[in-house]
Amino acid sequence: MGKKIAVLMGGRSLEREVSLRSGQRVSEALQDLGYNVFQLDIDERLVESLREVSPDLVYIALHGKYGEDGTVQELLELMGVPYTGPNAHACRISFDKIISKEILLRGALPTPSFYALSAASFKEMGAADLLDMVVEKLGLPLVVKPAGQGSALGIKVVRKAEELPQALIFSLSYDERVFVEKYIKGKEISVSILGEEVLPPVEIVPKKEFFDYEAMYTMGMTDYYIPARLSQDELEKVMEISLQCHRSLNCEPLSRVDLIYEEESKIPYILEINTSPGMTDTSLLPLAAEANGLSFNDLVEKIISLSWKKEKVQT
Amino acid sequence: MSQIHLDKWVKIYAQRVKSIRPSAVRMLFAAASRKDIISFAGGMPHPKSFPLEQIKKISHKLIEEEGEAAFQYGPSEGIWELREKIAELLRNEGIEIHGDDLIITDGAQQALDLLGKIFLDEGSTVVVEAPSYVGALNAFLAYEANILGIPLDEEGLDVEELEVRLKKEKKPPRFIYTIPNFQNPAGVTLSLERRKRLLEITQGMEILLAEDNPYGRLRFEGEDLPHLRTYEENLIYLGTFSKVFSPGLRIGWVVAPRPILEKMIKAKESVNLCPSPLTQRIILYFLKHYSLEEHIKKLRNLYRERRNAMVKSLEEHFPEESSWTHPQGGFFVWVTLPSDVDTTKMLPKALEAKVAYIPGEAFFADGKGNNFIRLNFSYSEPEIIEEGIRKLGKVVKDYIALSRAFTPKKIPSHIEGRKD
Numbered sequence: 001m002g003k004k005i006a007v008l009m010g011g012r013s014l015e016r017e018v019s020l021r022s023g024q025r026v027s028e029a030l031q032d033l034g035y036n037v038f039q040l041d042i043d044e045r046l047v048e049s050l051r052e053v054s055p056d057l058v059y060i061a062l063h064g065k066y067g068e069d070g071t072v073q074e075l076l077e078l079m080g081v082p083y084t085g086p087n088a089h090a091c092r093i094s095f096d097k098i099i100s101k102e103i104l105l106r107g108a109l110p111t112p113s114f115y116a117l118s119a120a121s122f123k124e125m126g127a128a129d130l131l132d133m134v135v136e137k138l139g140l141p142l143v144v145k146p147a148g149q150g151s152a153l154g155i156k157v158v159r160k161a162e163e164l165p166q167a168l169i170f171s172l173s174y175d176e177r178v179f180v181e182k183y184i185k186g187k188e189i190s191v192s193i194l195g196e197e198v199l200p201p202v203e204i205v206p207k208k209e210f211f212d213y214e215a216m217y218t219m220g221m222t223d224y225y226i227p228a229r230l231s232q233d234e235l236e237k238v239m240e241i242s243l244q245c246h247r248s249l250n251c252e253p254l255s256r257v258d259l260i261y262e263e264e265s266k267i268p269y270i271l272e273i274n275t276s277p278g279m280t281d282t283s284l285l286p287l288a289a290e291a292n293g294l295s296f297n298d299l300v301e302k303i304i305s306l307s308w309k310k311e312k313v314q315t
Numbered sequence: 316m317s318q319i320h321l322d323k324w325v326k327i328y329a330q331r332v333k334s335i336r337p338s339a340v341r342m343l344f345a346a347a348s349r350k351d352i353i354s355f356a357g358g359m360p361h362p363k364s365f366p367l368e369q370i371k372k373i374s375h376k377l378i379e380e381e382g383e384a385a386f387q388y389g390p391s392e393g394i395w396e397l398r399e400k401i402a403e404l405l406r407n408e409g410i411e412i413h414g415d416d417l418i419i420t421d422g423a424q425q426a427l428d429l430l431g432k433i434f435l436d437e438g439s440t441v442v443v444e445a446p447s448y449v450g451a452l453n454a455f456l457a458y459e460a461n462i463l464g465i466p467l468d469e470e471g472l473d474v475e476e477l478e479v480r481l482k483k484e485k486k487p488p489r490f491i492y493t494i495p496n497f498q499n500p501a502g503v504t505l506s507l508e509r510r511k512r513l514l515e516i517t518q519g520m521e522i523l524l525a526e527d528n529p530y531g532r533l534r535f536e537g538e539d540l541p542h543l544r545t546y547e548e549n550l551i552y553l554g555t556f557s558k559v560f561s562p563g564l565r566i567g568w569v570v571a572p573r574p575i576l577e578k579m580i581k582a583k584e585s586v587n588l589c590p591s592p593l594t595q596r597i598i599l600y601f602l603k604h605y606s607l608e609e610h611i612k613k614l615r616n617l618y619r620e621r622r623n624a625m626v627k628s629l630e631e632h633f634p635e636e637s638s639w640t641h642p643q644g645g646f647f648v649w650v651t652l653p654s655d656v657d658t659t660k661m662l663p664k665a666l667e668a669k670v671a672y673i674p675g676e677a678f679f680a681d682g683k684g685n686n687f688i689r690l691n692f693s694y695s696e697p698e699i700i701e702e703g704i705r706k707l708g709k710v711v712k713d714y715i716a717l718s719r720a721f722t723p724k725k726i727p728s729h730i731e732g733r734k735d
Contacts, residue, residue, distance in 0.1 A: 010349075014663060017345030043350065122720040154663065165721035166657075172717060173663040 002034040006055035010041040013064030022279035023061035029300040058083040068276040069095035084307045086275045090250040094273045098147045098179050107248045111270045114181040119172050134180050135161045141183040146175035184269050186262040189228050191242035192285045195253050195306045198239045199288035203228030226291040238268045245270050253306035256285055347671035353703035355690040356671040365561050373600045389592035391584050393419025397599045401568050409545040416570055419590045423555040423567035427451050431458040433578045440488040444472050446678030448499045462680035471505030474512045490523040496531040497645025500678045500689035507540055514546055524550040530645035532559050532611050535619035537643045556598055559611050564594040624697035632708030646693040657685045661714045670706045
């Protein structure tokens with residue numbers, strides 16, 4: 001029997017369904033590759049179950065809260081079990097879009113201007129009185145996003161100032177902390193980084209106005225171009241910025257950077273970085289890998305091999 | 316450069332398929348099936364309510380005695396003996412029919428689809444209660460119907476409003492779909508006066524009624540009211556064993572005037588050939604050898620206790636500005652929250668607090684109903700209901716506090732160039 005791999009999937013985040021799809025697909029690939037696979041969901045007995053299974057490696061197919069925010073990674077660090085994806089410290093920072101944007105700005109990497117707000121600032125400090133300032137400083141349209149949430153959940157585009165309060169209420173249902181970001185018009189690009197390799201940028205063209213949950217997970221609702229329809233120079237710039245983003249957030253060995261390429265200014269703005277990119281049949285990392293000649297099984301094997309090598313980073 | 320097509324058949328799907336999509340709300344419900352979440356979202360009978368011991372015995376005998384027939388194809392309209400047995404049950408409820416006045420369907424849901432199949436063209440109008448059963452709305456929308464919702468209150472469908480709206484319609488609707496008893500989702504029951512008035516209106520205007528009665532036998536308070544079908548033969552009556560026995564058997568029925576029934580049988584043949592002979596025989600055996608009445612009695616006690624727990628908890632934990640229906644039977648309580656609460660937006664917050672419900676919007680074809688929620692009480696234990704309502708009450712109060720922090724005067728206006 002091959003090495004024992006526990007696939008963590010499902011979990012307790014709002015992205016449970018996506019995670020189950022990722023996890024199932026990864027498990028099948030691992031079985032094909034000859035590993036001894038154990039599927040584990042998150043429950044009160046997780047640590048106990050992991051001890052029972054005693055895997056050689058844990059494949060984290062979780063998305064969102066707990067699975068992508070460093071919680072599970074920290075447990076695995078404590079247990080001394082190697083796992084896929086970036087370490088707990090990098091996950092904590094990357095999952096918090098507000099903090100990761102601040103780190104990007106500090107490193108002079110482009111990301112849209114924003115203001116961070118919280119439920120408490122409205123409920124207890126009357127921040128609603130400052131919304132006109134937010135609109136004035138950032139201009140319209142705007143995007144409201146929760147600080148920690150994936151799959152485009154809780155994101156609202158605001159075109160008129162009077163839509164902002166409802167957009168904030170909507171977004172605050174997903175996280176106590178949100179941010180209002182300047183809306184950049186341009187090409188939506190996603191760049192996956194696998195070890196030292198920057199995969200070809202994927203251009204996402206939703207048939208609707210915005211790449212939301214529905215467009216993301218319905219086959220046929222979105223067109224993809226690989227590589228993105230940019231000049232060679234532009235492609236290289238996008239890949240370079242993505243790699244810098246990946247490095248400045250210590251996301252070795254694996255991440256997916258989402259950007260908007262503003263054609264007028266030729267600036268690739270970084271929107272966010274994902275430390276547990278989706279592995280479903282509509283996900284971007286497997287698409288990009290395939291364009292580089294890696295089948296889904298090859299991709300999973302590559303992720304596994306990178307994870308053995310990963311060094312422990314003391315935080 | 317290459318374009319990637321994940322679904323290369325996207326150009327050949329029928330137009331109506333485009334309305335079937337995953338939504339963010341559907342994804343949230345995947346989260347709602349988590350074990351750590353108290354769910355008031357479903358519409359399921361209590362899991363301990365199924366008479367499993369009896370079904371075990373029945374199944375064994377059935378396979379021994381009638382195995383060959385049970386595993387063979389059966390008649391499209393259902394097994395004759397079961398149709399007779401259901402007719403007998405309905406005669407006890409004042410519906411004077413025989414076995415050949417009804418057919419067996421795969422749950423009453425199939426009967427809803429058959430209604431769509433034989434009556435609805437693209438753009439045909441169907442009148443429903445607003446709110447109404449989401450499975451019925453989807454069944455009719457699949458045939459590209461135009462849904463006309465008529466409001467309801469504690470006494471059920473607002474029949475006076477119905478008459479006003481019907482008079483305004485240029486073309487008469489194909490039929491009116493109503494759930495008179497313990498309505499899904501509102502939990503309300505159509506009063507006797509309104510039943511009579513509804514029949515007067517529909518008889519006067521010659522509009523077909525479809526009376527759906529899945530919960531009627533589950534009255535745990537007050538007196539039974541006569542079915543619309545007891546006054547009027549020329550209507551369609553839908554029933555099911557899903558709520559009083561088991562939804563897993565998928566056995567429902569539809570009573571209809573002969574010409575309609577014939578169309579339904581033909582339409583049904585192309586869908587399922589016949590309802591499952593195996594599960595039809597299980598319920599038939601039960602009806603012949605055990606007492607459904609005794610079983611229903613137990614269910615009434617079970618659900619009364621849970622309704623009580625839910626209503627009591629709502630009184631304790633929900634804000635004063637909210638109100639709810641007081642169902643005398645069935646599975647659901649319908650809660651009205653202040654008009655500035657959007658229950659779809661609030662759902663992730665509830666899931667975070669580990670409690671789930673269905674936002675009111677789902678039960679309206681026009682996307683209204685944002686400040687309602689449907690709560691199911693049949694599935695959970697009373698103490699779990701109490702815990703869940705306490706959690707949900709806090710979520711509602713928090714949401715109201717946040718929403719009130721954005722009062723209208725605080726909405727920026729001068730940005731739009733209005734410098735007044």
